[in-house]
Amino acid sequence: MTDKTAPSDASTDTRDAAPGEETIARNEPAAGVPGYLLGYGLAILLTAGSFVAARTGLIYQPAVISALVVLALAQIGVHLVFFLHLTTGPDNTNNILALAFGVLIVALIVLGSVWIMDHLDQNMPPMKPQQLALLARCPAERLPGGVGDGPCGA
Amino acid sequence: MNDHFDTMPSDITAGSARRDPYMLGRSSGLRDGRSRQEGATGRGEGGPAPKFVTVTYGFWIFLLSDIIMFSAFFASYAVLVNATDSGPTGKQLFDLTRVAVQTGLLLTSTFTAGMASLAIERRSMPGAQAWLVVTGVLGALFLLLEGQEFITMIGENAGPTRSAFLSAFFGLVGCHGVHVGLGVLWLGTMMAQLWVKGFRADILRRLHCFGLFWHALDIIWVAIFSLVYLLGASQ
Numbered sequence: 571m572t573d574k575t576a577p578s579d580a581s582t583d584t585r586d587a588a589p590g591e592e593t594i595a596r597n598e599p600a601a602g603v604p605g606y607l608l609g610y611g612l613a614i615l616l617t618a619g620s621f622v623a624a625r626t627g628l629i630y631q632p633a634v635i636s637a638l639v640v641l642a643l644a645q646i647g648v649h650l651v652f653f654l655h656l657t658t659g660p661d662n663t664n665n666i667l668a669l670a671f672g673v674l675i676v677a678l679i680v681l682g683s684v685w686i687m688d689h690l691d692q693n694m695p696p697m698k699p700q701q702l703a704l705l706a707r708c709p710a711e712r713l714p715g716g717v718g719d720g721p722c723g724a
Numbered sequence: 725m726n727d728h729f730d731t732m733p734s735d736i737t738a739g740s741a742r743r744d745p746y747m748l749g750r751s752s753g754l755r756d757g758r759s760r761q762e763g764a765t766g767r768g769e770g771g772p773a774p775k776f777v778t779v780t781y782g783f784w785i786f787l788l789s790d791i792i793m794f795s796a797f798f799a800s801y802a803v804l805v806n807a808t809d810s811g812p813t814g815k816q817l818f819d820l821t822r823v824a825v826q827t828g829l830l831l832t833s834t835f836t837a838g839m840a841s842l843a844i845e846r847r848s849m850p851g852a853q854a855w856l857v858v859t860g861v862l863g864a865l866f867l868l869l870e871g872q873e874f875i876t877m878i879g880e881n882a883g884p885t886r887s888a889f890l891s892a893f894f895g896l897v898g899c900h901g902v903h904v905g906l907g908v909l910w911l912g913t914m915m916a917q918l919w920v921k922g923f924r925a926d927i928l929r930r931l932h933c934f935g936l937f938w939h940a941l942d943i944i945w946v947a948i949f950s951l952v953y954l955l956g957a958s959q
Binding site: 586587588589590591592602603606609610613614617620621623624625631634635638639641642645646649650653654664665668669671672675676679680682683684687 | 773776777779780781783784785788789791792795796798799800802803820824827828831832834835838839841842845932935936939940942943946947949950951954955957958
């Protein structure tokens with residue numbers, strides 16, 4: 571197939587690892603069946619921890635969100651190490667750099683949106699009573715500004 | 725230019741080849757005919773990477789961009805989570821028992837996908853097909869529960885048109901569900917291709933990409949069950 575056009579294996583650089591390659595972790599504790607079992611066990615523990623944090627009064631209520639975020643990040647780390655076999659080895663540099671850039675963009679989008687929209691929310695002037703009354707009286711599709719006369723448009 | 729330098733072991737690496745599996749600090753040995761195993765890794769000095777690496781790396785980039793798309797859904801959900809328009813809130817709607825079962829199903833399916841990948845590594849056709857079937861069945865059960873949840877919510881007048889909160893919820897969770905559904909279809913295709921064509925190089929690449937996709941879906945679900953369901957139900 572298209573493999574014929576690819577350089578032969580003799581001329582290629584075999585020192586870079588594909589993301590998630592099983593052979594990456596051959597010399598690591600995260601290798602093979604024991605590695606997957608360890609990751610599975612850790613993920614179950616962290617999931618159970620999240621449910622306990624959210625469902626019981628064990629954690630001070632305003633701190634539950636922090637506990638959930640930390641447990642979720644820890645579990646994502648477990649998945650990356652034990653299932654996707656990311657390592658800090660130099661054969662993984664490209665994979666880690668791509669991931670780091672992805673994490674940067676995700677953080678910008680999520681934290682930036684929450685930050686900006688929260689400020690917008692606080693800076694909006696409260697509705698005047700007559701605006702509230704108008705909203706309550708008019709169906710959403712017939713707000714003033716539409717065609718016709720009267721408080722609700724035509 | 726560097727030939728002289730290349731032939732001289734540096735102080736750092738002298739005599740440490742066995743303790744240095746990644747050939748750190750070694751420049752390319754290709755030009756003077758030495759083994760390519762001595763080329764420094766991760767620096768593009770040893771020639772083009774094998775197709776297996778370039779294809780799966782490209783798929784890795786796609787997965788990261790997919791996660792960035794999900795982050796936009798997460799951001800809109802976080803912004804709109806309180807915009808319930810006097811309608812039902814997450815605390816009233818979310819059934820955490822079902823979410824716990826869904827989480828267990830998807831986590832187990834990501835584990836069995838790993839077992840399938842090890843069976844493929846061993847070139848074991850029965851093992852690979854068996855673990856892939858288990859993975860697909862677990863994914864389908866997950867989808868079944870999610871469909872049941874959506875139908876129940878829409879039946880209670882809590883569909884995506886009820887409030888901005890519910891639009892964001894159905895958008896985010898539904899987008900993940902669509903990914904799982906496409907993943908199950910892809911999985912069935914790969915099982916058929918593996919059965920008919922065997923452990924060919926192109927089939928191995930596709931199976932590896934599928935494994936990456938499936939693990940990434942579970943990572944997204946971790947964020948969904950923590951930050952949507954558990955956080956929503958605890959407030």
